[in-house]
Amino acid sequence: MRVLNSLSDLNVMRILRLIYLEKKISRVDIASRLAMDKSTVTKITSELCTKNLIREAEVGNSGPQGGRKPVFLELNGQYAAIGGIEINSEHFYALILNLSGNLIFEYTEKINPDEYLKIGFMGFFKKALSVIKKHAEKINIRLLGIGVGVPSLVDYAEGKIINSIPLMIYKPVEFTKEASKIAKIPVFIDNDARCCCYTEKSNCENSAREKNMMYVMIQYRQQKPVKGSQKDISVGFGFKLGGKVYRGTNSLAGEFRSMMWNPESKNQFSNSTNYIEDLSDTKKINPLFKELAKNVAFIVNLLNLDIVYAGGIDEKYTTKIVQYIREEILYLWPYEKNVCPDIKTSEPHDRVVSEGAALMVLDRLFSVPEFSDNMKQEVLYAALWI
Known part of the structure; x- marks a missing residue:
């Protein structure tokens, strides 16, 4: 090797x-x-x-x-490829990017609650992996690695899922060790919001003003993959600081709970004690979006970020959130002159997490590691030369 x-x-x-x-x-x-x-x-x-x-x-x-x-x-995009997978409480997504980062295949499937209870998270990873491998064989392209994005606390460096309420994982799982053995190629995993940073990072890598970025991921889906599970809004943050995706100590950066939260709330916000049953319910949704905007604006002004993306739900809702964020940034800025960063809606497509997961692997593949970097970098590097 x-x-x-x-x-x-x-x-x-x-x-x-x-x-x-x-x-x-x-x-x-x-x-x-x-x-x-x-x-x-x-x-x-x-x-x-x-x-x-x-x-x-x-x-x-x-x-x-x-x-x-x-x-x-x-x-040479056709030299090899990378797989990307997202597994959440409602669907799994699988795709293939070529070595240039261009999409060449995508697939999605709903998660059946009865099947999830039977085969669990690893069972659906195997299903998604099988879809990717079969198509890679069909088009005769070599897979170098797989990236996985999930709604959970993830220790990226160790490849562990620490905890995931949406996926009903309540104790640490040594995911990448087991998944790499199953896939027979390196597998990496990260939190879904951080994966989204890679999707947007690939679009703005060469812009000097976009080195410091926040991705606000707003999801509206079932809380768990079980029958009768209620839908609700959940939010997570991803950061790119100094041109690099920021994970924080123990890879726990980006977990969100509103500054106005109170113990009586059933979600991440202060102003809702009930589940959100319908996004068209403006009496519940607008106050929640405005509260989110206040939290985002505080972080944007504090860190002097260059750009903020909002995504994860329908564009008509993220457009409204973007408007509220702009207003709150200007309102909370303490000086007369304010250079407001770019606040944008993320490109609306279902593969934003799975694509980001694959791009995460590409970014690692084409990194310049230290001599002390772990063995997975060596395996990825060696695979380029086969």
């Missing part, structure tokens, strides 16, 4: 990561951006082209002084 044990290997990963982030970039720009010798860049990119990991994309325009036109390089 090829391992990361030399400066040469690290230079390979630096180049691959830059190509991954930029999508298309010339050899000259790679050398300039990474402060590397042009001959070194040429040698490494030639090897990567020979192995079909990257390819020449197109020829650019000459500079103002004329001269040779630059040839852009890009990842």
Whole structure:
């Protein structure tokens, strides 16, 4: 197995990561951006082209002084693929992204409560994995890894599910160890809201103003995968700070309970003691959304964030939440001049978590690890060279 044990290997990963982030970039720009010798860049990119990991994309325009036109390089999307899975209380989602991060397959299925009681969370992971593997075999593309996003407390570094009320997991589960054995490839897991950060991160990676981001995930679904379970609103936060997804100590960052919460409440907010039975019930929904906006605005102003995304439910509701957040940010800002960050609705699609989970693995695959990084990075890296 090829391992990361030399400066040469690290230079390979630096180049691959830059190509991954930029999508298309010339050899000259790679050398300039990474402060590397042009001959070194040429040698490494030639090897990567020979192995079909990257390819020449197109020829650019000459500079103002004329001269040779630059040839852009890009990842070869067909070289391999990554799977993404979301499992929640109502559905599971499965998809495949190619090495360039482009969607090539997606699938969704409702979770039957009786079946969930019988096979549980791991049973549905196996079902989603089977869907992904069958399609990968059908289109003859190699899977390098699987990312999983779930509504739960997750220890990302250890690959553990600590607790999940929506999935009825009440004691720690060594998920990635068991899942990787089942899948026979590396499997990673994270909280669903943090997975959403990767989906939006891939859209704004090269913007200097979008290094500090919050994703507000608002979900309206059954509380548990059991018959008769009531629907309600639940909220979780994901953060990207300094260009990196922030997890906090023990990977517990992003758990939400309103600052106005009281012990009599049955949910995360102060102003509702009953379940939300219908999102069109504006008497219940609008006060809840406004309370959420106050909490979000406090964090945005405190951390001076660049951008906030709201997603997870129908766009007509997230549009209203975005409006409330803007109003609260301006209201709570203590000075005359305020530079309000971008507040946006997330792209409305059901695969935002599963796509983010797959992108999480791609981001890790094309990272530049320390020598002390764990074995899964080595396995992912080695898989590139098979």
